[in-house]
Amino acid sequence: MEITRRHLMLLLPSAAVAWKYVLAGTPESAPNYKLTEHWWGMLIDIPKCIGCGSCVRACAQENDVPDGYFRTWVERYHVADWEIERPEVESPDGGMQGFPPNQDSSGKNFFVPKLCNHCADSPCTQVCPVGATFRSPDGVVLIDKTYCLGCRYCIQACPYGCRFLNPKSNTAEKCTLCYHRITKGLTTACCEVCPTGARQLADLKNPKDPIHEFLRTHSVQVLKPHMATGAKVFYNGMDGSVR
C-alpha cells in the first residue's frame, strides 16, 4: 500500500483543521472591564485597626468560607518591651468574634489584619503542577477550582499561610480579592465593612487612586520583603515584630 493523492487529500486538511483548533483561543472577557487597565493591591493602616473582626465575618459571608478556615484574619500582637524577636501573637477564631481583654496590657499591643498578598511573583502559582492557580493580568492571584487536584503544593509554598484546602471540594482556596466585586466596580467585602477605613482596596494602575499619594507620604512596608514575592498588600505603621 502506498500513500496516494487521495490519501493526502483526506489527511492534510483534517490535520490543518485540528491544528488551527489547537492554536485558536477566543478571548472571553467581562464587558467594560479591561484586564490590562488594573493592577490590584490593598492598603492596611495598622494604627486604624480596632480588631472588631468585621472584615473576617464579611469575607466568610461573601465568599462562603467554611467554618474554621479564613481567607482573611486578624492577629493581635503583644510585644513586651525589647522582646521584638518574640512577639506573642493570637488570633482566636481568626478574630471573627473580636478579641477578649488583654492578659497583659503592658508593652506594645496592636492588631494586624492579614490576607493574601496577591504577589506579583508569587511562589504559590509557580509550584502548581497543573496550571490551576495563576496571577491574572490585573494582578490578582486566583484558583481555577475545576483544574485544582488538591495536591497542596501551593499551600506549602505560600510564605504567608494564606491558602487552605476546602474540606468540601478538596481544592485549594484563598482570598480572590473579591474578584467578583472589583470587576463590577465595587470594593472588596472586607474593605466595604471596615468601620475605620483601616483596609482600602488599591488599583495601582489607576493614577487617580489615593493610594499613590498615601505611598508617597507614608512609611509603608510589605510582609516578608526579603522573600521578594512582589507582595501588593501594603502595611502602614507596621511594627518590626510583625511576621
Next chain:
Amino acid sequence: MFKDIEHLVRLALVMAIAAVAFVLVRATVIPRSFGQYGHYRGAAITEIASRPITFAGHQACEGCHTEVVDQKKLGKHVVVPCEACHGALAGHAEDPASVTPAKLDTAVLCARCHEANAAKPKTFPQVVTADHSGGIACDTCHQPHRPGIETAAKKIAEGKK
C-alpha cells in the same frame, strides 16, 4: 530501489494516523482558552468574576436612605459604612420589599467596636460596657447614626455660635 517498500509505507501511515489522533485528542481535551493569558485556563477568570455579590455597597444604600446619610454627616459615624452594622444586604438592594434588614441588638453590636481593649488605638473611643451601661442597649441614650449625646448645655453653646 528498496525491497519490500510496503513495510515502510505502512509504518509511515500508522505514524501519520497516530499524529492526527494526537492532535485531535489534544484539541478536545485542552480547553480552548488554556494559554490565552498564560499557563492556565483563561475562562476561569470570567467564571470567578461571575459569582453573585452579597454585600451591596454603601453607594447602593445611599441612593434611597438619604435621611440616614444626612443624620450620619452630623456625627462621627459618618465614616462607618452601612453594612458594617446592618450586615450583608445585596438582597435588600435588589428587592427592598421582600428582603428586609433584621432589627439590631445595640448592646452586642456597639461593643464589637467600642469594648475597651489595650490593643485598640488610644484615640479610638472605648468603654468597659459593664461599667459604662451595665448591659442595657446602647440606643437607650445614643442614636447610632449620630452617636454623640447632645446635652442641653451643648445645644445652647452651638446656638450661640
